[in-house]
Amino acid sequence: MKVRVGINGYGTIGKRVADAVLMQRDMILAGVTKTKPNFEARVAKQKGIRVYAASADRLQAFSDAGMEVHGTLEDLLREVDIIVDCTPGKVGATYKPLYEKYKVKAIFQGGEKHDVAGFSFNAVCNYDGALGRDLVRVVSCNTTGLCRSLYAVDKAFGIRKARAVLIRRGADPSEDKKGPINSILPDPVGIPSHHGPDIQKVLPNIDITTSAFAVPTTLMHIHWLNLDLQKDATESEIVSILSKYARIKVVPASEGIDSTAQVIEYARDLGRRRYDMPELVIFKESIKSFGREIYLTQAVHQESIVVPENIDAIRAMTNLCNTAEESMRMTDESLGLGGT
Amino acid sequence: MKVRVGINGYGTIGKRVADAVLMQRDMILAGVTKTKPNFEARVAKQKGIRVYAASADRLQAFSDAGMEVHGTLEDLLREVDIIVDCTPGKVGATYKPLYEKYKVKAIFQGGEKHDVAGFSFNAVCNYDGALGRDLVRVVSCNTTGLCRSLYAVDKAFGIRKARAVLIRRGADPSEDKKGPINSILPDPVGIPSHHGPDIQKVLPNIDITTSAFAVPTTLMHIHWLNLDLQKDATESEIVSILSKYARIKVVPASEGIDSTAQVIEYARDLGRRRYDMPELVIFKESIKSFGREIYLTQAVHQESIVVPENIDAIRAMTNLCNTAEESMRMTDESLGLGGT
Numbered sequence: 156m157k158v159r160v161g162i163n164g165y166g167t168i169g170k171r172v173a174d175a176v177l178m179q180r181d182m183i184l185a186g187v188t189k190t191k192p193n194f195e196a197r198v199a200k201q202k203g204i205r206v207y208a209a210s211a212d213r214l215q216a217f218s219d220a221g222m223e224v225h226g227t228l229e230d231l232l233r234e235v236d237i238i239v240d241c242t243p244g245k246v247g248a249t250y251k252p253l254y255e256k257y258k259v260k261a262i263f264q265g266g267e268k269h270d271v272a273g274f275s276f277n278a279v280c281n282y283d284g285a286l287g288r289d290l291v292r293v294v295s296c297n298t299t300g301l302c303r304s305l306y307a308v309d310k311a312f313g314i315r316k317a318r319a320v321l322i323r324r325g326a327d328p329s330e331d332k333k334g335p336i337n338s339i340l341p342d343p344v345g346i347p348s349h350h351g352p353d354i355q356k357v358l359p360n361i362d363i364t365t366s367a368f369a370v371p372t373t374l375m376h377i378h379w380l381n382l383d384l385q386k387d388a389t390e391s392e393i394v395s396i397l398s399k400y401a402r403i404k405v406v407p408a409s410e411g412i413d414s415t416a417q418v419i420e421y422a423r424d425l426g427r428r429r430y431d432m433p434e435l436v437i438f439k440e441s442i443k444s445f446g447r448e449i450y451l452t453q454a455v456h457q458e459s460i461v462v463p464e465n466i467d468a469i470r471a472m473t474n475l476c477n478t479a480e481e482s483m484r485m486t487d488e489s490l491g492l493g494g495t
Numbered sequence: 496m497k498v499r500v501g502i503n504g505y506g507t508i509g510k511r512v513a514d515a516v517l518m519q520r521d522m523i524l525a526g527v528t529k530t531k532p533n534f535e536a537r538v539a540k541q542k543g544i545r546v547y548a549a550s551a552d553r554l555q556a557f558s559d560a561g562m563e564v565h566g567t568l569e570d571l572l573r574e575v576d577i578i579v580d581c582t583p584g585k586v587g588a589t590y591k592p593l594y595e596k597y598k599v600k601a602i603f604q605g606g607e608k609h610d611v612a613g614f615s616f617n618a619v620c621n622y623d624g625a626l627g628r629d630l631v632r633v634v635s636c637n638t639t640g641l642c643r644s645l646y647a648v649d650k651a652f653g654i655r656k657a658r659a660v661l662i663r664r665g666a667d668p669s670e671d672k673k674g675p676i677n678s679i680l681p682d683p684v685g686i687p688s689h690h691g692p693d694i695q696k697v698l699p700n701i702d703i704t705t706s707a708f709a710v711p712t713t714l715m716h717i718h719w720l721n722l723d724l725q726k727d728a729t730e731s732e733i734v735s736i737l738s739k740y741a742r743i744k745v746v747p748a749s750e751g752i753d754s755t756a757q758v759i760e761y762a763r764d765l766g767r768r769r770y771d772m773p774e775l776v777i778f779k780e781s782i783k784s785f786g787r788e789i790y791l792t793q794a795v796h797q798e799s800i801v802v803p804e805n806i807d808a809i810r811a812m813t814n815l816c817n818t819a820e821e822s823m824r825m826t827d828e829s830l831g832l833g834g835t
Contacts, residue, residue: 249694258629320660320719323681338756339662339710339717339794344748346783352523365718366790370679370710377679379660379706381721408684416678443686450686450706465702 158283160475161235161259162187163209163228168264169241169329171431171462173204176239178489181467181475185234188227189213207231210488232257235411237473242263249476251290262465265295265353276358277302277398278486282479285471286382293464297321297367300455301437301438303403304380305354305361308449313385315364315447317428321350322354322377322414324457325369333360340369343453347410374457375415375432384447393442393449401483401493402463405442406436413438418454431459434492463490498813501575501599503549503568503590504756505535507667508604509581510770512803513544514637517572518829519806521533521815525574528567529553534616538793547571572597577809580604587611587670596639600812601806602627605693607636615696617642619740619825620806622819625778625811633804637661637707638693640795643743643775646722648789651736653725655787657703661690662717664755664797680709700829715772716795733782734765735791741823741833742803744774745782753778758794767831771799774832 160171160176165187176184186205189196196206205225208214210271217224226229232238232253237260240247244266249272254261261272269275280302285291294302301319307313323342326333333394342348348367355361397403406412412421422430434455441452466486467473469475476482487493500516502509505527516524520790526545527583529536530553545565548554557564560572565571572578572593580587589610591711592602612632616625621644625631634642641659642753648654666673682688685689688707695701737743746752751763763768773796781792806826809815816822827833 232678253683303812318658318721322710324679334713335754335756337712337714338614338713338754339664339715340754340756341717341778341781341792344753344778344780344792345557346781364790366792368717368719370662372677372710373711374677375679377681377708379708381658408681413684413722414675414678414680416680430606438681440684441681441686452681452684452706 157181157183157477158469159183159185159235160469161185161231161238162241163238164241165189165241166241167458168461169239170195171201171459172239172241174428174467175462175490176294179485182469184436186225186231188231190220192332198223201270202481205354209472229253229257232259235259237262237469239469248490261290262468263290263292264461265293265298265315270285273281275353276464276468276480277357278464278483279303279402280357282467282471282482285420285468286477287317287474288472290473291468291472293461293468294353294357296455296457296460297323297350297378299460299464300376300378300435300453301350302357304397304437304451304453305398307365307383307397307400307403308382308393309358309361312388314361315380315385316383317361318381319350319365320379321365321367323369324372324374324376325366326373327458328373335369335371336369339468342367342369365437372415374419376457377415378455380451380452380453382449384449385447388444388449390442390444393444394439397437401487402434403437405437408438408440415454429458432456433459433462433490435460463487463492497523497668498577498651498809498815499523499525499573499575499749500809501525501578502581503578504581504583505529505539507583507798508801509579509748510539511769511799512579512581512805513539515802515806515830519722522809526565526571528571530745532557532606534766536562539543543674550754557608562827564800565630569593569597572599575599577602577813579805585646595644601630602812603630603632603807604801605633605638609631615693616804617697618640618819618823619643619742619805620646621698622807622822624813626817627814628812631808631812634693634697636688636795636797636800637663637718638697639800639804640716640793641690641694642697642716644737644739644777644791644793645698647737647740647743648724648733649698649701652728654701654722655725656723657701658701658721659690659705660719661688661705661707662711663707663816664712664714666713668713670718675709676712682707682709686752696828712755714759716797717755720791720793722789724789727786728789730782732785733784737777741827742774743777745748745779747778749777750781755794773802773830775800803827803832820833
């Protein structure tokens with residue numbers, strides 16, 4: 156059995172999830188929607204992906220641009236078992252009634268509230284909870300990155316208290332109208348940022364306080380973590396634990412991977428499409444232990460880190476695969492994740 | 496009695512200290528040195544400041560540029576009671592033998608090691624220790640900012656443990672050859688950054704761990720602080736304590752002062768010369784209490800925060816004034832610091 160997947164919204168996340176779906180042997184990419192006949196739509200068509208207009212009133216624009224489409228979102232919804240909503244934050248929720256009308260399962264992204272799906276997903280943390288569900292929300296890039304490392308450390312050593320400072324990229328590389336250009340923005344000024352409560356939707360037992368700051372860069376987010384543990388952990392034990400996870404890359408600053416720009420240069424040298432880095436990157440030398448109190452610094456590629464989670468969510472919701480380990484192995488192998 | 500002050504190095508810090516010295520009734524600015532006949536030297540002369548070449552081999556360049564100087568650094572040293580070394584980091588120490596040869600007291604900046612002076616200074620923390628000293632080091636901008644808030648909180652509530660994340664401006668506004676342009680750099684990757692040990696040179700009883708990250712912005716540094724206290728503190732108590740210090744400005748994000756860019760816009764609207772903000776800026780709404788654990792976010796104007804400390808260091812070393820309170824009051828009044 157192959158699952159037929161549609162993608163509503165072919166932007167930063169949507170085009171990456173589409174590429175990933177194309178690489179799964181148990182999935183078929185039925186098509187994607189676009190609001191505008193822009194270069195992304197044209198490249199999708201050149202790659203043989205079926206493009207649908209986001210709504211009927213968008214058809215004329217595609218026609219005017221000489222770009223043939225296969226119909227509208229509603230036509231796509233008739234063709235699929237599951238839709239991955241990759242529309243902009245807060246827009247996804249407005250589509251929920253339509254997805255329900257066509258009786259398709261739906262995955263929302265982290266820009267939507269938890270309640271839109273009633274279940275917030277991270278593959279290694281709570282895959283089983285998504286089995287057979289009709290609605291799932293894949294948490295945001297920052298929350299996904301934090302879930303991966305917190306889960307790994309919590310499972311091995313127990314986390315009593317977590318404090319995290321997020322230094323956020325201000326905009327994605329292509330978002331040339333967003334800022335800041337020259338400022339550091341507490342985002343928000345108050346404590347906590349929304350990430351702490353969001354993590355607790357996935358890992359309810361983690362006591363965490365988060366603060367976030369937006370800065371003028373486009374490449375990746377940085378997270379500084381301070382963790383009080385339930386038992387002692389040495390630095391080499393932590394490295395050993397984290398390195399077991401294919402979606403975590405512990406990288407040596409000693410080899411020059413010591414900033415977000417260097418992580419991206421590494422991804423480019425690895426030949427990663429679009430220089431994506433879906434793995435959570437942890438700087439090895441940032442891992443510091445004071446017994447039961449540890450520190451680490453990690454980097455999150457905001458454009459791609461949630462892509463494997465979307466693929467796993469599809470498998471769980473459609474019961475293509477009933478264990479996290481097996482789904483994640485399939486996803487990671489297909490996407491070439493893990494290894495050094 | 497007026498103290499005759501010379502300034503070696505008329506760059507980011509030097510020109511600000513020079514302006515501040517000119518505003519003190521108990522000090523005379525004998526002159527400043529420049530290595531090059533650039534626009535800063537020309538503006539200094541236009542303001543009536545005596546300019547000296549940094550060394551004899553620089554005289555020809557000034558002559559070629561048609562810019563008259565009053566001699567060299569050694570000539571200046573014959574004229575002064577105290578020299579404020581504002582040369583680039585690590586360069587200051589190389590001048591120490593010359594300052595000693597001319598028997599002038601010397602103030603170094605935070606780019607030098609503690610040992611160059613044997614005493615690291617922050618006005619509110621340890622003014623008395625600088626009384627009559629021949630050599631003093633004014634700690635760096637980041638350390639100065641941290642000393643101000645840590646001292647205030649420690650005095651009122653006692654600090655058991657401090658954790659700080661510094662989000663550093665990558666370069667000063669005029670440093671157009673420095674980066675990063677598009678990266679977040681752990682600086683360093685390991686724990687701690689040099690700031691923690693540096694603070695302990697001023698406040699030896701503070702248990703603090705610091706991490707630092709450089710980002711692509713020029714305006715200010717941001718510090719995130721997490722403090723374990725010896726007794727409970729409410730948010731309003733903390734605001735009340737911090738607001739008592741003229742060199743700390745507690746600003747309301749609710750009025751739109753919610754990023755480094757907005758702090759600078761505020762300084763510009765206040766009519767501050769060069770948009771300087773020598774006060775430590777603390778965002779009121781960032782002050783969060785969980786009883787004995789508190790959080791706050793502060794902004795540090797790297798170009799100007801050490802200027803009042805340099806003025807106070809001059810007074811302490813030359814015994815112009817024997818109490819911190821009196822010296823700081825004179826400095827703050829002359830520079831227009833404090834208030835809202």
